[in-house]
Amino acid sequence: MVFSKSYCPFCIKVKDLFKELQVDCNVVELDLIEDGTNYQEMLLQMTGQKTVPNVFINKTHIGGCDKTMQAHKDGSLQQLLSGEKENYDYDLIVIGGGSGGLACSKEAAGLGKKVMVLDYVVPTPKGTTWGLGGTCVNVGCIPKKLMHQTALLSTALKDARKFGWEFDEKGEGSTGLRSYVNAYAEFVEPHKIKATNKRGKETFYTSERFVLATGERPRYLGIPGDKEYCITSDDLFYLPHCPGKTLVIGASYVALECGGFLAGLGLDVTVMVRSILLRGFDQDMANRAGEYMEGHGVKFLRQYVPTKIEELEAGTPGRLKVTAKSTETDEIFEGEYNTVLIAVGRDACTDKIGLDKAGVKVNAKNGKIPVNDEEQTNVPHIHAIGDILEGKWELTPVAIQAGKLLARRLYAGSKLKCDYVNVPTTVFTPLEYGSCGLSEERALELYGEENLEIYHSQFWPLEFTVPGRDNNKSYAKIICNKLDNRVIGFHYLGPNAGEVTQGFGAAIKCGVTKELLDVTIGIHPTCAEVILLSVCGNRIKDPEKVV
Template structure:
């Protein structure tokens, strides 16, 4: 404790010291402190209402510069932190800052889609992304399970059909419960929630405009931009009038019927996959490559697996016009498309056109230029350093608007939480953006972690890599008589780093569940030898990674003849 006193004295800071062994209720105070801070030892040091920790953490905060920042906080501001955006990253950051004793406000407002769709608190993932997408994916998998069940002896004579309205109502009810939970959590943590659009008007000051046009001004010491992205439109005749996006699909009040999905993004293929799994006629129009930025061998295998389920792909075409032939729920649309490699034109009739060609960052109307925050003019993303700090020191960005970061919900949640802890909790940990696992929820799931093979070759050079791979046949597929050479697994290893696994890829059932565990192992430095030494759980799909033997460089056959 003496060292800490000397530190504050050297900084010219007066300290209020409470000696617990010299007050009557010292034991009770210590008990309350341990509940608040999760620290039972003393000294327990608070600076500007922020719990820094004990002696070691206080000196760490001093060395990192955090202590000085805490001491410089200006109580004249309305809030310590204002978060603009009520999605996963913003809420994570806001709640963590509130837990650390800070005055926090969240500004959240959803601009309706061109089709009029809007939603509540929670951002894209909860309302029009991960959650409804995974539930519709599950609905399609249940349909496949019904088909497989006959081979396993299940007999049923009733006609089985899918009811779109029943599904969407159940999903929207679940989403409603989640958004209510987020609101309740903010109230419990005393986070102020304002349903307004935020716009910077000067340094440390924003204007909040609600749906009625009423304006209120707030100031804060720090700001976090977590406004996310919204689907992009083509800019052609009829796109905003007649097409829908993922913003609209998950609450669509009627079955979309024969659907054209434009795009090859994860969202495009995921939506196309579950629509096909629900028995709809689905066509995917692809401008160039599938799943840009992902391992391209895996991407093509995803496409092939979808074709086996009846999804039609139109490669190297882009729409140039969408016409409405009939109104209805759904109606009938004509799409005129042009080849990207010539002048060939084609036409097609569909009930619904779903655009999934990418997303644009929501940073254009929040006044960033007024305070000098640099923004990538092409993408709208905010360049940040390794602690999510923008070009303006008191403004940070997390989630999809942060340039160069994976556009994944768990990444935004982790980044937001760690940011709050660094700003207000005396912590130093930074978000690890490298080994972020993800999965594409196509009918046959694709999970990955680490480098795509193309990127690994670029970073490490081909001669320094060894790629192990195999096709595999899930036991569940054998009796159901599903294809024995569709599922695929591969790992990419660095030869001169003890064969460390730098890329993990799997196309198969429940790939997301499998990838999660291996991602933890990769953070621990997983090597090929460690995989070989691991006993597999038999019979599972994941065990294939404990028995990989064939390298790509050997050229040996990897087709499967049996389980």
């Protein structure tokens, strides 16, 4: 059945295809029948598609012109016409119940598809596990931001006295799916998976399509004692006791964020850094964020790598001995801590889900999955989203956006793809760092020093002036392409970085230029106005590439 409009060239193209295939079809010309508008509204509710043609074959919704032509090209149209289409248990199975997987599955279910989500959290070496929701909700963005805010409130309490508040410091505190299965999924055939629950019971399911959204888990060091005695961010938020004197191993955003809020809560914190801070981020900004942390109680042990972790005393917390070696000399470091937190990166959870049996190609070096611009793997009916994609952002909002748009393309005739360019993000260090676009290093690499104009400014947030702290520690800069004067990089170190960066991120997506920022009126008194009033007026004459 083809729901059509007699004058529509796309409808004519589809009808001509069926004539060429010598297929009889029932055509309903919506513009020629009295209640055509009602039909189209009903079709929108059923399929999520508001355009014509709207094609159905043997009760299966195909979609519009492009989808029909694609189905003809890949042979699936002929299967449907001949009744050869296999009867699967589900239209879509999503493997992974994190932010991206849930967004995709909810969207597909809302479009009338029969959807299953399989999610199983393998316990950490310390036995930590959690339920549906993935890293972000359980052990990532959400608890991290709340703990960061808790640490900021500690500083705010000190500031409050300078604003005239008097208080007693004695305080009290404490630290729409169709089917969901709590089971570990593993492919046994291209269209078939085995689901194993926590009791070891195996069940098999088939699906027309699959979405891989398995995410990543923290990487360990591969040294004696790491899994036995150390924790990761997967364990930190579930600790039933205060971690005490803590060593954070790593210089990732997870390492600096966790180290920052633990120090803000009053703990003795040391961060062991192998080489540089925040690899992949603008190094000027990363170093400024690190210097601020160092000035606020976080100790840094630089150019060291751990070689051994030993337990001196069991307890909650106990005592651990850490041995490390210098990356530059023969010097050996030994130190005692109550807790050792490893934050040296994350590994894609793709190696034990039978992708080889489904024929899905995986980068053997990092476990990442290459996809095209529609998140499609080399196997047409298997897609992938989120942190497991090769060369894409490892951010929750990106996974959510990709998941929703994928479901709409698969089942609602949409053509909109996820845009992975100029994604804004924030690192919630004690002084927050927000960025969008290119780092200074990357901009120099792509455009050359002669084609760049960089503007910058240090500033003192108004709310810091009364308590008299952190004068000119905040910093912002924009990187402009001289060829068209577009802003290609935005970097901000200061309070409320996420809120500030979000707006400038939207501007960069719209192609904002230096001239447009110059004529934009700032909101006074805010930190964001510094970008317009001070940063845009202070040019760095000779930007040097940071190696």
